[in-house]
Amino acid sequence: MEKLIYAVTWPADADTEELSTRLRGPVADELRASGARGLQVNVSDSDVASATLRRPPSGHRVDAVVSLWVDTWRDAVRGPLERSLLSMADAIAGWVVTESVPIEPSDPSPGERTPGLSNIAFIRRSEAMSHPDWLDYWHNHHTDVAIETQASIGYVQNTVVRSLTADAFPVDAIVEELFPIEAQSDPHVWYGSGGDQRELDRRMGLMFESCAKFLGPDVGVVPSSRFVMSSPFA
Template structure:
């Protein structure tokens, strides 16, 4: 089983577009017979998130994640083709998935509680891949979990881009936060007071700086919808 994440760049993500993505577009993708389909959109619930950072122009406003038996097979290419009419640019990436903190199970097509903050990371040129991966996966993972109010954490290392002209991205990280964290830093970091907030933020910044995730990064707050999963033990089969 292979995982492909498709980033959608668009000048805006109004509610009409978000609704179409999670209804009509989702239905079209499910008809392709893909083992797994999930959609994330930057809608009104998350639009004013404090943690929004943008490098790409136009910005990424949504993601479609699909699981397939072969990334190069017709269902994946058909999914990319279908999405091209929904965005100014569509960029697909083959990834390997690590899940330090599994997300909660939701009913097929239901909105996941809270919101998903998705970060697009680039490896700094002065860090070799082995050092970067060590600092990200081994050193940073426990810090991220201990200093934030995350209740789901998925790390996707990019193997390669699958579409021509896709922006250079080395990792795509999805973290689930409570909805209060959209506009409240204390809720985002799970800090009961200002002193603890400062301590957690300082620890987080030091950790992200070590592998270059403090700069040249896009963070996209989204609402998350899982329509079908390839994992049999998970009951989100749609």
């Protein structure tokens, strides 16, 4: 089984809430009928409108992120899936990824919103590091720093294997971190510092120092609401 991730851009004049409902309704049904064994939808909707950290990856507006688990990424399988997404989108960009889950999110029943803020980061490798060294630092060193300095309630790391669409922007990994909903505008909640400014500064300093060692420039950040429509492991 393979995991595919698609960044979705709505039409400029779209009603975000209406398209979110459609994506999680009839389009989700089409995706499952076309062979998706698992489906997760992340939407940048009104519930995360107050998020202060928001940065289009490589200058590309991303309104939703769709994760699909399929038997194979072959064109014959992907074609119907991508056509369903394009039926409601201006553009999609897709990648095959490998998934690592340091902190399993606590998802409710299928189709319900997972509590909290789901922050999705599109990251690039630092050119100062080889790919093996980058993977080693990220997974075996930075992951511990991130867990120890932040109040994460979910942490999913997706390493990009290959791009799937012609216009996919450059990205080496797609990371999903979940926090209490108040974290979208309160750094003390994000970092779990309990309102202590010195502790917040300490935690942020450790996190930023670690990020600087392995991240390239132009990290894209998309705040979102997470909906697991169906699990491939159920």
